[in-house]
Amino acid sequence: MNNNGNLLEVKDLRTYFQTEDGLVKAVDGISFNLKRGETLGIVGESGSGKSVTNLSIIRLVPDPPGKIVSGEVVFDGQDLLLLSNESIRRIRGRRIAMIFQDPMTSLNPFLKISRQLMEMTQLHLGHSREQAHEHAVKMLETVGIPDARERADNYPHEFSGGMRQRVMIAMALSCEPELIIADEPTTALDVTIQAQILELIKRLKQETGTSVILITHDLGVVAGMADHVIVMYAGKIFEQARTTELFATPGNPYTKGLLRSVPDPSAEQGKLYQIPGLPPDVAHLGPGCPFAPRCDRAEEICHREFPPFVQLNADHCSLCHFAEEVFAESGGKTSDTVQK
Amino acid sequence: MSTHESIANPAVPPPRPVDEEPLIAVRNLKVHFDLGGGGFIDRFIGSNTEKRVVKAVDGVTLDIYPRETLGLVGESGCGKSTLGRAILHLIPPTAGEVIYRGQDLAHLSGKKLREQRRHLQIIFQDPYASLNPRMTVGQIVGEPLDTFHLARGKQAEQRVQELLETVGLSKRFIKRYPHEFSGGQRQRIGIARALAVDPDFIVADEPISALDVSIQAQIMNLLERLQRDKHLTYLFISHDLRAIRHVSDRVAVMYLGKLVELADAKAIYAEPLMPYTKALISAVPVPDPEIEANRQRMVLEGDVPSPINPPTGCRFHTRCPYMIEACKEVVPQLVQIKPNHHAACIRISPDQPNIEDVSPGAAPGLDAGQHS
Numbered sequence: 001m002n003n004n005g006n007l008l009e010v011k012d013l014r015t016y017f018q019t020e021d022g023l024v025k026a027v028d029g030i031s032f033n034l035k036r037g038e039t040l041g042i043v044g045e046s047g048s049g050k051s052v053t054n055l056s057i058i059r060l061v062p063d064p065p066g067k068i069v070s071g072e073v074v075f076d077g078q079d080l081l082l083l084s085n086e087s088i089r090r091i092r093g094r095r096i097a098m099i100f101q102d103p104m105t106s107l108n109p110f111l112k113i114s115r116q117l118m119e120m121t122q123l124h125l126g127h128s129r130e131q132a133h134e135h136a137v138k139m140l141e142t143v144g145i146p147d148a149r150e151r152a153d154n155y156p157h158e159f160s161g162g163m164r165q166r167v168m169i170a171m172a173l174s175c176e177p178e179l180i181i182a183d184e185p186t187t188a189l190d191v192t193i194q195a196q197i198l199e200l201i202k203r204l205k206q207e208t209g210t211s212v213i214l215i216t217h218d219l220g221v222v223a224g225m226a227d228h229v230i231v232m233y234a235g236k237i238f239e240q241a242r243t244t245e246l247f248a249t250p251g252n253p254y255t256k257g258l259l260r261s262v263p264d265p266s267a268e269q270g271k272l273y274q275i276p277g278l279p280p281d282v283a284h285l286g287p288g289c290p291f292a293p294r295c296d297r298a299e300e301i302c303h304r305e306f307p308p309f310v311q312l313n314a315d316h317c318s319l320c321h322f323a324e325e326v327f328a329e330s331g332g333k334t335s336d337t338v339q340k
Numbered sequence: 341m342s343t344h345e346s347i348a349n350p351a352v353p354p355p356r357p358v359d360e361e362p363l364i365a366v367r368n369l370k371v372h373f374d375l376g377g378g379g380f381i382d383r384f385i386g387s388n389t390e391k392r393v394v395k396a397v398d399g400v401t402l403d404i405y406p407r408e409t410l411g412l413v414g415e416s417g418c419g420k421s422t423l424g425r426a427i428l429h430l431i432p433p434t435a436g437e438v439i440y441r442g443q444d445l446a447h448l449s450g451k452k453l454r455e456q457r458r459h460l461q462i463i464f465q466d467p468y469a470s471l472n473p474r475m476t477v478g479q480i481v482g483e484p485l486d487t488f489h490l491a492r493g494k495q496a497e498q499r500v501q502e503l504l505e506t507v508g509l510s511k512r513f514i515k516r517y518p519h520e521f522s523g524g525q526r527q528r529i530g531i532a533r534a535l536a537v538d539p540d541f542i543v544a545d546e547p548i549s550a551l552d553v554s555i556q557a558q559i560m561n562l563l564e565r566l567q568r569d570k571h572l573t574y575l576f577i578s579h580d581l582r583a584i585r586h587v588s589d590r591v592a593v594m595y596l597g598k599l600v601e602l603a604d605a606k607a608i609y610a611e612p613l614m615p616y617t618k619a620l621i622s623a624v625p626v627p628d629p630e631i632e633a634n635r636q637r638m639v640l641e642g643d644v645p646s647p648i649n650p651p652t653g654c655r656f657h658t659r660c661p662y663m664i665e666a667c668k669e670v671v672p673q674l675v676q677i678k679p680n681h682h683a684a685c686i687r688i689s690p691d692q693p694n695i696e697d698v699s700p701g702a703a704p705g706l707d708a709g710q711h712s
Contacts, residue, residue: 045555191579192620192639223631261553261557
């Protein structure tokens with residue numbers, strides 16, 4: 001069906017919200033591809049549109065007030081936006097699974113852990129009760145719940161935060177999905193537990209070959225997990241590159257600012273770089289670059305005209321009037337084999 | 341600058357003499373929460389037969405020196421926020437002393453305590469929950485001036501304007517309400533309120549955790565500037581080890597109610613001694629793909645145990661890869677392992693500070709008789 005190795009192709013996706021404050025263009029013309037077996041990191045601050053992007057992919061945007069106004073989400077050759085509600089439901093959980101930030105609110109407090117896991121395979125794989133229960137126990141073992149057989153009959157409140165997140169991962173993996181969307185999967189967890197969960201996702205990804213979209217605000221998490229990174233700001237992709245390249249030679253002032261504003265534990269203390277100002281009000285954006293009011297190299301044109309999405313090399317793009325200059329300043333090299 | 345400011349903050353020469361008196365001395369501080377259980381009726385019914393106590397802070401001894409930032413890190417439930425609040429007596433300690441300028445706060449009566457508290461302020465984590473939504477910014481920031489009779493009328497208004505400018509907010513905001521502001525701006529309002537009374541000491545309890553990355557840097561820089569300008573002393577509580585490293589002079593690590601390591605920020609990151617600190621530091625994701633790819637992580641097994649009836653001996657022994665039998669019984673004391681570097685672990689000693697070099701099963705700290 002798909003011969004270019006892309007599991008997911010998102011093309012010019014736009015999701016708008018009708019609010020009292022006016023039309024909010026939460027996601028405004030996003031395009032990206034995800035290859036099989038790859039991990040894509042999506043980084044951005046609150047309100048940048050990273051979560052809405054992913055809710056749009058699985059068609060879980062609350063409507064109203066939200067609406068996917070245009071675009072394509074081609075998953076394994078099928079445009080998900082054209083499917084009936086019935087068909088998308090068969091893909092959700094089965095072929096595309098989700099892991100959310102807060103495992104307490106995404107588990108049903110009244111149902112035993114086993115019951116919640118069994119539901120998945122009974123529904124999607126047609127397991128019998130016994131098969132489903134066995135499978136649930138096996139999945140809990142896979143994600144490292146000690147005494148899985150006994151613990152399977154516990155209720156969510158009897159599990160710690162880290163264990164609940166393991167349950168969510170077990171649930172996400174139980175139908176062997178081709179794509180996992182993890183929205184801030186470790187944000188609610190402690191550092192040592194975060195390390196456990198990230199190691200677990202990495203290991204399971206290697207074993208199953210699943211593709212992962214990892215949404216996070218933590219650049220450190222992305223650095224260790226993702227093959228490609230997308231940086232979002234005000235509903236737009238500001239920069240897109242291979243992870244190593246994005247961190248080594250960013251081509252966008254916003255990315256540069258973000259990278260510099262994270263304290264580096266190995267470096268000397270001193271004044272921390274700060275991006276001035278506040279994230280923009282997405283309901284009231286001007287004609288120019290949404291980052292221009294906070295950008296230290298903004299010029300007159302930035303406030304007047306929307307910046308172009310500049311292709312810096314084969315897989316590196318940046319939304320900036322001065323993308324090439326910024327890229328060159330951070331030592332980036334435009335490859336000779338740039339394809340249009 | 342108003343007159344009371346110069347009284348509260350006498351000009352002090354910036355470099356700190358080594359043998360300086362601590363501004364705040366915490367001595368064997370304990371905060372226990374009784375969850376009930378174990379009473380006559382409980383035993384009669386047969387449920388809750390054991391008495392359950394959360395030892396949120398269990399014997400912490402600590403000095404905080406003038407104009408330093410002491411970082412306090414630990415995972416959720418380790419008692420770091422409770423410790424911060426107990427130091428200010430916002431939560432009454434179960435036992436122990438908090439000595440501020442030579443006075444034990446525990447022995448002060450309500451009125452005296454309130455007077456002293458003027459010098460001790462707190463900034464909260466959640467700027468959404470900690471500001472009264474029905475008060476204007478001017479009222480929020482000005483309220484402490486009124487409470488402590490520091491300024492009135494025109495003078496108070498002028499002072500509020502000064503405070504807002506100090507924290508980087510426009511004085512036009514004075515008549516607005518908290519909901520009109522973003523998280524970072526609200527945190528600035530909270531900081532302005534804490535500064536209104538010219539404190540010496542501020543407990544910053546997770547002040548940046550609820551904020552976006554780009555805003556976190558702004559607030560950290562603001563706190564640092566204020567510290568320089570106003571000679572403030574901070575206890576900076578956070579679970580974010582990168583932020584702690586950046587703002588702190590010294591760092592204290594807490595695990596289940598106890599301090600397990602205390603040293604200069606640089607030393608604790610470069611060469612952590614106690615196994616829990618090692619794991620904590622190694623768990624921090626570094627925003628550099630090359631480092632991340634080649635990194636050997638020390639990933640701990642299991643979860644943080646419940647603080648209700650925590651493990652015996654060393655509280656970390658249930659997850660510690662270096663655990664020996666004695667760790668289950670002996671409670672390790674915080675002892676100096678290297679100059680100005682304290683750690684609580686029986687498996688290391690000043691002679692053998694690196695746990696990797698200690699022969700298997702040996703407990704040099706125990707042999708040196710440093711632990712109880």
